[in-house]
Amino acid sequence: MKRMKVFKLRKVIFLFFAIVAVNCSAADIRITPDSSLTDAVRKAREMRRLGQATEVTIHLSAGTYRLYEPLRLRPEDSGLTITGEHAVISGGIPVTGWKRQGKLLVADVPDFNGRPIDFRQLWVNGRKAVRARDVMDFEQMHRILTYDKRRHVLWVPKESVRKILKAPYAEMVLHEMWCTSNLRIKNISIEGDSAAIRFHNPEGPIQFMHPWPSPMTPDTKHPSPFYLTNAKELLDEPGEWYHDIRTHQIYYMPRPGEDKGLDAVVPVMETLVTLTGTAERPVRGITIKGITFSHTTWMRPSYKGHVPLQAGMYLTEAYKLRPQIDRPNNHKLDNQGWLGRANAAVELRHTDNCCFTDCRFEHLGGSGLDYIVGCRGGETARCVFTDIAMNGYVCGSFSPEGLETHLPYQPTDFREVCTGQTVAQSEFYDVTNEDWGCVAICAGYVSGINIEHNTIHDVSYTGISLGWGWNRDLVCMKDNKVHANLIYNYAQHMYDCAGIYTLGNQPGTVISENVVRDIASPSYVHDPNHWFYLYTDEGSSNITIRDNWTPTEKFLKNANGPGNTWQNNGPQVDGSIKKSAGKQ
Numbered sequence: 001m002k003r004m005k006v007f008k009l010r011k012v013i014f015l016f017f018a019i020v021a022v023n024c025s026a027a028d029i030r031i032t033p034d035s036s037l038t039d040a041v042r043k044a045r046e047m048r049r050l051g052q053a054t055e056v057t058i059h060l061s062a063g064t065y066r067l068y069e070p071l072r073l074r075p076e077d078s079g080l081t082i083t084g085e086h087a088v089i090s091g092g093i094p095v096t097g098w099k100r101q102g103k104l105l106v107a108d109v110p111d112f113n114g115r116p117i118d119f120r121q122l123w124v125n126g127r128k129a130v131r132a133r134d135v136m137d138f139e140q141m142h143r144i145l146t147y148d149k150r151r152h153v154l155w156v157p158k159e160s161v162r163k164i165l166k167a168p169y170a171e172m173v174l175h176e177m178w179c180t181s182n183l184r185i186k187n188i189s190i191e192g193d194s195a196a197i198r199f200h201n202p203e204g205p206i207q208f209m210h211p212w213p214s215p216m217t218p219d220t221k222h223p224s225p226f227y228l229t230n231a232k233e234l235l236d237e238p239g240e241w242y243h244d245i246r247t248h249q250i251y252y253m254p255r256p257g258e259d260k261g262l263d264a265v266v267p268v269m270e271t272l273v274t275l276t277g278t279a280e281r282p283v284r285g286i287t288i289k290g291i292t293f294s295h296t297t298w299m300r301p302s303y304k305g306h307v308p309l310q311a312g313m314y315l316t317e318a319y320k321l322r323p324q325i326d327r328p329n330n331h332k333l334d335n336q337g338w339l340g341r342a343n344a345a346v347e348l349r350h351t352d353n354c355c356f357t358d359c360r361f362e363h364l365g366g367s368g369l370d371y372i373v374g375c376r377g378g379e380t381a382r383c384v385f386t387d388i389a390m391n392g393y394v395c396g397s398f399s400p401e402g403l404e405t406h407l408p409y410q411p412t413d414f415r416e417v418c419t420g421q422t423v424a425q426s427e428f429y430d431v432t433n434e435d436w437g438c439v440a441i442c443a444g445y446v447s448g449i450n451i452e453h454n455t456i457h458d459v460s461y462t463g464i465s466l467g468w469g470w471n472r473d474l475v476c477m478k479d480n481k482v483h484a485n486l487i488y489n490y491a492q493h494m495y496d497c498a499g500i501y502t503l504g505n506q507p508g509t510v511i512s513e514n515v516v517r518d519i520a521s522p523s524y525v526h527d528p529n530h531w532f533y534l535y536t537d538e539g540s541s542n543i544t545i546r547d548n549w550t551p552t553e554k555f556l557k558n559a560n561g562p563g564n565t566w567q568n569n570g571p572q573v574d575g576s577i578k579k580s581a582g583k584q
Helices: 010-020 037-049 158-164 203-209 300-304 575-580
Strands: 004-007 026-031 055-060 063-066 071-073 081-090 092-095 099-101 104-108 146-148 153-157 171-176 179-191 194-199 225-229 240-244 249-252 264-267 273-276 287-296 308-310 313-327 330-340 344-349 355-357 360-364 367-373 379-381 384-388 393-395 422-424 427-431 441-443 450-452 455-457 464-466 481-483 486-488 497-502 505-512 515-517 531-536 541-546 555-557 565-567
Touching: 026 037, 037 055, 037 071, 092 287, 153 158, 158 179, 158 194, 158 225, 179 203, 179 300, 179 308, 194 203, 203 313, 249 264, 264 287, 287 344, 344 360, 360 367, 367 384, 464 505, 486 497, 497 505, 497 515, 515 531, 531 541
Parallel strands: 026 055, 055 081, 063 081, 071 273, 081 287, 273 344, 287 355, 287 360, 344 367, 355 379, 360 384, 367 393, 379 422, 384 427, 393 441, 422 450, 427 455, 441 464, 450 481, 455 486, 464 497, 481 505, 486 515, 497 531, 505 541, 531 555, 541 565
Antiparallel strands: 004 026, 092 264, 099 104, 104 249, 146 153, 153 194, 171 179, 171 225, 179 194, 240 249, 308 313, 313 330
């Protein structure tokens, strides 16, 4: 029996309304974890439709709310508030019935909603387990030998693949300058002391045809490293797991003390909540407070691989150009590419002033929170983003599906553009922990975004990425603000990066009073000197960069356009700026 109670507090509310406003009413809906969130939203919608209340708040009691499909909020739900203390909206299901099998624990993976499932993450006792791989210490990764673009073959040392020669679904994660590719291995051929690896489609052709980023070969002094994963033969360290999709069993090597009380969760959903309106009729004024969004996956790499261009935006087609394209006002273009975008736990399309406060985004296999298209306003404040596979907070277009990604994006209908968002007083750490080329805060073609007083640390690549397009043409970006953020321990795995990084023409944009320090130093990056505190990349134009504290003046201005102003950046910046940066 589902328990959903509507508390009108008739006497108290009646007296209050009589004093404040005759035609105003508010209602509270309180639910427990065995209730239906969808039913609660529908009840709130009908209360407003029937004139029973103009403002409705849904209160979630403490506990875990497991979904079987995303909670969908529409224009009819405008004005709704959803709040909860210690309430978790989860896309995961528990795995129970573990049995000892030698050094391993084995369990049957339950069906979900009437079907077998696959997944790419496992959490045990609240901690992400490691999908079985050939190295635990990334400093021990093998390096590639030869990269044959014409034959679509990657050559590696024979010893590196010895364990997976018979593994049916093994994958390679390949380090490529500022990105990593997830490549499903089709076959391996041994020739002498080397092994030729070929990959499945569509990622195989994309991987070898796209020129940027590219793996580094031994003649560059820093050949690209890689690791292998998703093979039972690699399951040899405590904390590792493997899912045999053919037998629907999961194998886990427990950490010390984990034999008893194993609380295991696997994700079955990619997105938990969607807010979806239209340009003419957006979703307005929804507020979500104090909710934890947890346990999602992103399955595309298991079916089609994952070959990103930058910031986790994956290529659907890409190739080198001969001859190059002449671009007025820009240098010649030597490649073309079209992009897709990973799923996020919470996704917004065509919204107006929809906000998230005091929320947690954690244990996620895609990105965290994503304002995708046509969003106006909306504040993300006092939130925590942690244990996220890809980007933490995402906002704006990264070139629509049909627009070649180096072309300027200036839509005829400006309502497509995400404008006026704020992300503030939030903390980001241990994000980008699977796709190393992702970032904590990732803003593309945006206007008027305000990124201030956030603390970002322990991320794989760049802290804040602002802008898109690789050209200096006038586009829809303008008046953006990156102010008083604290960024440290970034670039844990990738270089060609910065604490704060920009692309494109952004008139009126100001980057001020940020603190960037303490970059990581992995040994396997493609160029150990190619890192920066502040980095204005290709086409960056009409941006003011001032009063940012960094330990040294290690900045890069690469192929910039006109109008950039650099003022007082470096170790000489006043100490008060160091004290006030970050989450307060």
